[in-house]
Amino acid sequence: MIWLKPSWQAVLAILLCLVAFALGAMSKPEAAALAEPAATIAYPYMDTKGLILALLLIAALVSTVRLAPLVEGVVLFVGAHIAAWLLIKGIGGFEGTALAPYFLALAAAWLLAWRCVGLLSSLRPAANGAKTALRLVIPAIFGAWILIIWEAVTRGAGIPFILLPPPSAIGARIANSLPILGSDVRQTIFKAVLIGYIVGSFAGFIVAILADRVPFLRRGLLPIGNMVSALPIIGVAPIMVMWFGFDWPSKAAVVIIMTFFPMLVNTVAGLAASGHMERDLMRTYASGYWPTLLKLRLPAAMPFIFNALKINSTLALIGAIVAEFFGTPVVGMGFRISTEVGRMNIDMVWAEIAVAALAGSVFYGVVALVERAVTFWHPSVRGG
Amino acid sequence: MSGQSPAVVSASKLGLTFQTNDGPVQALSNVDLTIGKGEFVSFIGPSGCGKTTLLRVIADLEKPTAGAISVNGMTPEQARESRAYGYVFQAAALFPWRTIERNVALPLEIIGLSKAEQADRIKRTMELVNLSGFEKKYPWQLSGGMQQRASIARALAFDADLLLMDEPFGALDEIVRDHLNEQLLSLWDRTNKTICFVTHSIPEAVYLSTRIVVMSPRPGRVTDIIESTLSRKRPLDIRETPEFLAIAARVRDGLRAGHSYED
Known part of the structure; x- marks a missing residue:
């Protein structure tokens, strides 16, 4: 045998x-x-x-x-x-x-x-x-x-098709609806998600630096930021529509609110991550606030900042799609999902879901790749 | 540079009390000390005797609460602002995102030297600590001894006349430690810097120093100052000579006296 x-x-x-x-x-x-x-x-x-x-x-x-x-x-x-x-x-x-x-x-x-x-x-x-x-x-x-x-x-x-269409039907729907899907991606991802993500993450970062520099902001702003993060997005989205109109700015506003806080908290934690010996070292060089920030504290904070960027990449997508359920021009991934469900075009809903999953994965992957390049020195990346 | 150079470090009735949650802790009390130019002074004593605190006061990393201290004839703060000293910590404290070369360049960037001047100083100090050829490596690619040498290079790149070293070789094994001690001595001999060196190893203190300051804890104070009779040139095997052993015995007696006083 x-x-x-x-x-x-x-x-x-x-x-x-x-x-x-x-x-x-x-x-x-x-x-x-x-x-x-x-x-x-x-x-x-x-x-x-x-x-x-x-x-x-x-x-x-x-x-x-x-x-x-x-x-x-x-x-x-x-x-x-x-x-x-x-x-x-x-x-x-x-x-x-x-x-x-x-x-x-x-x-x-x-x-x-x-x-x-x-x-x-x-x-x-x-x-x-x-x-x-x-x-x-x-x-x-x-x-x-x-x-x-x-x-x-x-x-x-x-x-039944309504419950779960076969993937071939979803694939065929994607292939037949490329222009619609393309315009939805442009509306939701390239406008609402990307702009909201960049503005929200950048604002969180800047406010973290300000809070670090100005003690009264640290005492006053962080608890408020905490409260903002606890705001239910479902409740905020209609108000943003009232404020910023039906088009993508109101969705970007929701994304900004969602992405601001993870970046703020992570950056604040990251700025405290450098060791006291390293900070003493910079003091012996009579290094001022900004050189210490640029040469020591920000590089040490990078793993935290990229953590926030990765969390935000998925949050932004969710935020933009859900926000579109509350009023939108006749284009956008969230709009398509909510209307096509009503018209029983479940294959179109699945097509949007597939496109969103693909876009989200690519987005996350790009952020993770940049992270590997920037924090190559961190034990979790260099492996040891 | 004035013609008549004053003492590099001079402390009188120096005291430092930390306010902790358990009440005040007297880390230093009544320290009188003068360190002249070109001296190699070791501070030795058990943990908690304030030797590191004293070094940190000289470096203006702690503020004294009593007495007076001057560094290069200035207050420690002025001395720090004018970058009067290089400081070597217990660990290498190299930045992992910078190559060895860029780590050594760190203080030079902060001072604002030109690129050419930086490159020149990096080359010189890397040779001084025998690290030529490792410029492009990252700290985590080097052994502990090499990392500590790189941190010494970083302190030297500054070109300050005073070098403050806080148990720089404490975490290294004895073979590496002997080797680095030898290199440090020859470096001191060549550059004629003033070195303040904190250690808790008696042989290390005796081997390196021209003067040994024995300290004892609670409150941290100086119990004895021993002048070394050894010559400037010291091969490693000097540690077996009777002269060396006699100084080591005096240091040990001093440490023991500090302890019995407290019991």
């Missing part, structure tokens, strides 16, 4: 395939056709049922043989993904008719993909290119399977 090396995923996948085969019909039309051999009933997987199960079985069986991990991974990858693709393609036109074998085959394919990701993450390639490729491939397979299962389950079980 030295040449065999079965994984539990492969064994379980083989068992699932065998059970699926034994149970017979993959869908209700197929069951009907089997019951009435004389009638000509079209049903899914007329030609591909054997192919799907055979692919899964072969991939699982090959993977139990002792092979190089990369070869085994490629076999599993090909088997699992072609089978999944055939499964999803075949159910088209027969949504909601899937029977147990359909889901068993899906589970088997998923187990093989799981085994494939497990193998790939155990690889330790020497070349840098291969490392980068692996770092991208593993989360890509992971993400792809979230979509595959979502797609297969919503279509196979015929989940």
Whole structure:
């Protein structure tokens, strides 16, 4: 048995395939056709049922043989993904008719993909290119399977479109509504979020410096800032609309209120983060307030400031979208979400959510990259 | 620079009382001390004897509450404002976001020297502490001994005539410490700076100093001042000579007397 090396995923996948085969019909039309051999009933997987199960079985069986991990991974990858693709393609036109074998085959394919990701993450390639490729491939397979299962389950079980549209429908909606999505992104992200984020974060930073410089501000302003941060955004948004009108300035104002306080608190904490020995050192140089601030206290505060910038990047997006629920011109991500929900265009809501998630991730990623470059010296970045 | 230079540090009836939550704590009391130019003076004593506090008073990092002190003939504050001294702390206190070179340049930037002058001084002081070739490294890439040497270079880059050192080698192992002691002595010999050096190691104090100030705690005060009879040139093995051991014994007696007085 030295040449065999079965994984539990492969064994379980083989068992699932065998059970699926034994149970017979993959869908209700197929069951009907089997019951009435004389009638000509079209049903899914007329030609591909054997192919799907055979692919899964072969991939699982090959993977139990002792092979190089990369070869085994490629076999599993090909088997699992072609089978999944055939499964999803075949159910088209027969949504909601899937029977147990359909889901068993899906589970088997998923187990093989799981085994494939497990193998790939155990690889330790020497070349840098291969490392980068692996770092991208593993989360890509992971993400792809979230979509595959979502797609297969919503279509196979015929989940109502209103509750949860399949990702393919959301993707199609995104592709068909690019101009609308583009103008919504321009309105919400490039105007309200970015301007509010920059003004709010910058104001928080400046007020923190002022509070540090002027003691009476520190005593008086910080508690007030605390109260501002506790303001419920839902309550503030309509008032901002009254003050600044329906267009993006009122949304930017909400974002400013949301982002101001995290930056203020973090900067104040960061300015106190430099050690007393370092501050004594600057004193022995007869260094004034500003040189000490620029050369010692601000660099030492950078990890705190970037923390605030990262927190604010997500807060700003939430603030701008929610603020648009309270009155807006006929453009904007929050506006679109609230109106399309009312018109039952759930795929458009999901499209906006997907775009917002993508924009938020990019925003956060850019801030995190800049942080790594600026605070390269911090133990959490240099690792040690 | 006047022709007739006064004492570099001169303290009389100096006292410092900290107001703490547990009531006043007398950190220094009745300290009389004069340090001349070119001397290497060590302050030794158990923890809490006020040796670091005394150094901090000289550096104007603490204000005395009694008596008088002058540094270079000025008040400590004026001396600090005119950048009369370089200070080396117990830890290297290098800024991790600056390279070694930029750390050494820090005081020069604050003084406002030209780039060319900065580069010149950096090169000279890095050679002085044997750190040439490590200019572009970050502090966290160097060993503890090298970091402390870099902090000495930073204090020297200033080119002040007075160097205040607060247990600079306390955290280092003995081999590195011996090595740095030797380097410090040769540096002192070459530059003719006045050095005030706080330590709690008797051999270190005796090996380095021309004068040893023995202090004792509660209240912090000077119990003995011992003139060293050793010559200026001191190889490491001088520490086994009877002369060295005799001075060390005197220091130890002084420390012990300070303690029994209190018991």
